[in-house]
Amino acid sequence: MKIHLIAAARPNFMKIAPLYHALKREAWAEPVIVHTGQHYDLNMSDVFFEDLGIPEPAIHLSVGSGTHAEQTGQVLMAYEKVLIERHPDLVVVVGDVNSTAACTLAAAKINTYNGLPTTDNRHYRRPYVGHLEAGLRSFDRSMPEEINRMVTDALADILWTPSEDADENLIREGVAKQKIHRVGNIMIDSLEMLRDKIQNQQTYNDYNLKPQQYGMVTLHRPSNVDSPETLATLFELLVRISKKIPLVFPIHPRTRKSAEQTGILKRMNQSKELVLVEPLNYIRFMNLVFNCRFALTDSGGIQEETTYLGIPCITLRPNTERPITITHGTNQLCTVDSLAAAVDGILAGAARQECHIPLWDGKTAARVVRSIKDFFKSI
Numbered sequence: 001m002k003i004h005l006i007a008a009a010r011p012n013f014m015k016i017a018p019l020y021h022a023l024k025r026e027a028w029a030e031p032v033i034v035h036t037g038q039h040y041d042l043n044m045s046d047v048f049f050e051d052l053g054i055p056e057p058a059i060h061l062s063v064g065s066g067t068h069a070e071q072t073g074q075v076l077m078a079y080e081k082v083l084i085e086r087h088p089d090l091v092v093v094v095g096d097v098n099s100t101a102a103c104t105l106a107a108a109k110i111n112t113y114n115g116l117p118t119t120d121n122r123h124y125r126r127p128y129v130g131h132l133e134a135g136l137r138s139f140d141r142s143m144p145e146e147i148n149r150m151v152t153d154a155l156a157d158i159l160w161t162p163s164e165d166a167d168e169n170l171i172r173e174g175v176a177k178q179k180i181h182r183v184g185n186i187m188i189d190s191l192e193m194l195r196d197k198i199q200n201q202q203t204y205n206d207y208n209l210k211p212q213q214y215g216m217v218t219l220h221r222p223s224n225v226d227s228p229e230t231l232a233t234l235f236e237l238l239v240r241i242s243k244k245i246p247l248v249f250p251i252h253p254r255t256r257k258s259a260e261q262t263g264i265l266k267r268m269n270q271s272k273e274l275v276l277v278e279p280l281n282y283i284r285f286m287n288l289v290f291n292c293r294f295a296l297t298d299s300g301g302i303q304e305e306t307t308y309l310g311i312p313c314i315t316l317r318p319n320t321e322r323p324i325t326i327t328h329g330t331n332q333l334c335t336v337d338s339l340a341a342a343v344d345g346i347l348a349g350a351a352r353q354e355c356h357i358p359l360w361d362g363k364t365a366a367r368v369v370r371s372i373k374d375f376f377k378s379i
């Protein structure tokens, strides 16, 4: 059974790796990694393949950056060609990036029985689509990811969810119950797979930081970084917070580009306590997370990883598609206005908190493999 695993942007690599390894151990499965090329810098893409022990992608679409329509359209066209040539049995998409929605749409619309050409003139069953990390909703359609989630979940044949709230969202949208399979959080599989390597690092030493005595910052959402005014206000705030506790901030290319355009970056580089660094590989980055006092982020994955580790997390967004990290975890939402107080609150409180979310246990990939087997038996 040929199974395409679609990877596109940085957080996708951590989601496909455990599944690739689990499928590779199955005699009936042939996992094939397809990289759409949405992220292409060495430190946004290649270094993750190395850390996660996955081979170079067998298929590379090399689409690169662009507007939403351009990027989505490029992936759609490029992946349709691949589908016609390679006819996989199953396409696994992960997360909520533009490539997730584009590959889902390409696979859902291909129907070789209705006249689409195949390179060898044979008829193939259309590929099924499985969405890993299905059902998450921020209910905020100004986020491109929310649109991608809705499109993907409406079209996928198998919906693998991380938590109960995701099941409920899908049922509310009219998705048939038998399509929904709660499998847990695949990111935690990567974390557990590499836990020893992560803990053996001392990345914080490279920046003269001490465990528990620094905060970790990541910001890349358009709503926080695309407007020069918002970004400038945020950076000034970070400099002020860093006088209380040093901050380390690996800068996403989107954030860097915006900061360079406005000249803020130069000013920020002069601050000793706000340590701006290039994007890091998974193991070094996670070592910094494991040892930080708190994380300040707008990333989805970090909300989950900090909850799993019991580390306080401040999410600089008005909403989250991962509410379980607030109700059962360490996460809190905040605005630019409430940020400084949120940091003070954390510094005055406990360093760690016990959290337990069912099925966030490092065994999600095994559950997905079982679910794929059952699905193909049932059709």
Ligand code: UD1
Pocket (backbone or CB within 6 Å): 009, 010, 011, 038, 039, 040, 041, 044, 045, 065, 066, 096, 097, 098, 099, 144, 145, 220, 252, 253, 254, 257
């Ligand atoms: C994308 C995802 C977002 C995810 C994030 C993780 C969408 C709509 N957004 O956002 O959900 O959280 O990835 O990082 O799919 N760039 C580079 N080098 C790269 C990649 C990007 O320089 O390797 C720069 C380019 O200027 C590009 C910009 O970053 O235009 C944005 O990249 P893009 O893939 O469009 O969106 P992200 O902000 O990375």
